[in-house]
Amino acid sequence: MLTVYNTLAREKQVFTPIEPGRVRMYVCGMTVYDLCHIGHARMLGAFDLIYRWLHASGYEVNYVRNITDIDDKIIKRAAESGITPEQLVERTIADMHADLGQLYLLPPTHEPRATQHVGGMIAMIEKLIAKGRAYPAANGDVYYAVREFPGYGKLSGKSLDDLQAGQRVDVDPHKKDPLDFVLWKAAKPGEPHWHSPWGDGRPGWHIECSVMSEHHLGSHFDIHGGGEDLQFPHHENEIAQSEGCHDHTYVNYWMHNGFLQFAGEKMSKSLGNFFAIRDVLKHFDGEAVRFLIVRAHYRSPLNYSEDLLRDAKASLDRLYTVLKKTPASERVAIDWTSDYAKRFKTAMDDDFNTPDAVAVLFEMASEINRNGSKELAGQFKALANILGLLQRDPSDYLQGGPVAEGEITPEQIEAQIVARLEARKAKNFAESDRIRDALLKQGVVLEDGPQGTTWRRQ
Ligand code: ZN
Numbered sequence: 001m002l003t004v005y006n007t008l009a010r011e012k013q014v015f016t017p018i019e020p021g022r023v024r025m026y027v028c029g030m031t032v033y034d035l036c037h038i039g040h041a042r043m044l045g046a047f048d049l050i051y052r053w054l055h056a057s058g059y060e061v062n063y064v065r066n067i068t069d070i071d072d073k074i075i076k077r078a079a080e081s082g083i084t085p086e087q088l089v090e091r092t093i094a095d096m097h098a099d100l101g102q103l104y105l106l107p108p109t110h111e112p113r114a115t116q117h118v119g120g121m122i123a124m125i126e127k128l129i130a131k132g133r134a135y136p137a138a139n140g141d142v143y144y145a146v147r148e149f150p151g152y153g154k155l156s157g158k159s160l161d162d163l164q165a166g167q168r169v170d171v172d173p174h175k176k177d178p179l180d181f182v183l184w185k186a187a188k189p190g191e192p193h194w195h196s197p198w199g200d201g202r203p204g205w206h207i208e209c210s211v212m213s214e215h216h217l218g219s220h221f222d223i224h225g226g227g228e229d230l231q232f233p234h235h236e237n238e239i240a241q242s243e244g245c246h247d248h249t250y251v252n253y254w255m256h257n258g259f260l261q262f263a264g265e266k267m268s269k270s271l272g273n274f275f276a277i278r279d280v281l282k283h284f285d286g287e288a289v290r291f292l293i294v295r296a297h298y299r300s301p302l303n304y305s306e307d308l309l310r311d312a313k314a315s316l317d318r319l320y321t322v323l324k325k326t327p328a329s330e331r332v333a334i335d336w337t338s339d340y341a342k343r344f345k346t347a348m349d350d351d352f353n354t355p356d357a358v359a360v361l362f363e364m365a366s367e368i369n370r371n372g373s374k375e376l377a378g379q380f381k382a383l384a385n386i387l388g389l390l391q392r393d394p395s396d397y398l399q400g401g402p403v404a405e406g407e408i409t410p411e412q413i414e415a416q417i418v419a420r421l422e423a424r425k426a427k428n429f430a431e432s433d434r435i436r437d438a439l440l441k442q443g444v445v446l447e448d449g450p451q452g453t454t455w456r457r458q
Contacts, residue, residue, distance in 0.1 A: 007254040024221035026213040031068040032092035046257035046298035065108040099277040102286035120211040137174035140186025156232035206237035224251040288313035324394035332378035398456035
């Protein structure tokens with residue numbers, strides 16, 4: 001029985017989808033003005049794991065993750081770069097897909113873009129105005145009147161009066177109440193805009209998600225996710241819009257992932273900007289970055305540092321080394337009656353407890369190391385697949401990974417192995433030992449076996 005922590009209820013609840021066997025899930029995606037950074041990887045990785053486990057549990061999952069392709073930051077960045085917002089958006093989306101693929105993130109079922117749904121946003125705003133929950137202002141903006149929606153604050157646990165007290169004094173004079181938020185922004189000269197009953201303009205950010213989720217999932221669906229920083233105001237405002245428009249529940253389970261924290265020392269300067277996924281991948285294998293995310297629970301803060309990345313890489317190396325020594329039998333179905341699989345399932349059913357699921361994998365790895373069972377290795381690999389791990393050829397993984405500047409390349413290593421073999425044939429053991437030690441100093445371990453010499457990076 002799957003339980004999920006529902007932010008709205010502030011407790012774990014048994015997960016029951018609206019439609020048996022089907023899950024409808026929406027996650028707030030990227031505003032595409034710059035490369036995805038490691039905090040995005042954490043957030044999207046968390047929901048990738050949730051998506052994978054729902055799927056492994058037998059649900060047909062409709063997973064929608066939007067793209068915000070119109071925004072002040074996009075307009076500003078495009079102007080600075082001397083390109084159009086459309087050019088910036090296309091380039092950034094291509095970069096995002098490439099980077100997320102390197103982390104083995106599955107693509108969502110649908111990836112709608114805000115600019116494709118402006119008509120739906122205008123229609124929802126018109127409905128909200130007709131219901132007295134929104135009003136056009138003299139400046140061409142349209143605002144949501146939060147005091148006209150009785151449930152405002154229920155997700156974040158904030159009362160209107162608390163929120164009121166937190167407001168700054170220099171309030172927009174066009175708002176009836178300082179807490180009102182914008183649904184439609186009047187166009188400034190030179191900005192992308194659409195025609196509307198309130199003049200030319202563009203949608204506010206919050207209305208995008210209410211409209212795109214409804215388009216693909218209906219006005220009432222199962223799971224809505226995002227980073228914990230989106231609880232307020234973004235998700236609170238989505239509830240106000242969607243429930244304010246339809247007068248029924250918008251989402252049954254609200255799920256939020258924890259922040260990324262920088263543990264220990266600052267990012268190494270020698271590695272430059274170590275924050276964009278793309279830059280991290282110059283130094284670390286994408287699966288090692290994924291493993292760092294998988295071994296933490298999605299609601300906990302994720303500690304991030306170069307040392308922790310190295311540690312994640314070393315742990316993943318250990319698991320791949322087991323599969324190199326004991327190759328998995330091919331394409332096995334998971335035996336859910338086995339003790340390991342049962343415990344893996346219990347962990348994942350407990351609000352997607354991936355750290356406990358990973359602990360089961362390590363126990364399996366120890367047993368495989370002891371008994372060399374290819375069948376158990378097959379079960380191990382099949383369970384790891386649910387977490388998006390350990391599906392590569394072990395030798396390719398252990399020899400691969402990004403080659404940093406100045407680091408020895410696979411071709412150079414192979415050449416040294418040949419030279420060492422020649423030295424041994426000539427009984428020049430001093431030379432063969434020298435080559436082995438020289439490689440070890442460069443982080444390359446040689447292993448002599450019945451099939452000859454193989455290597456892996458340390
Ligand atoms: Zn959103």
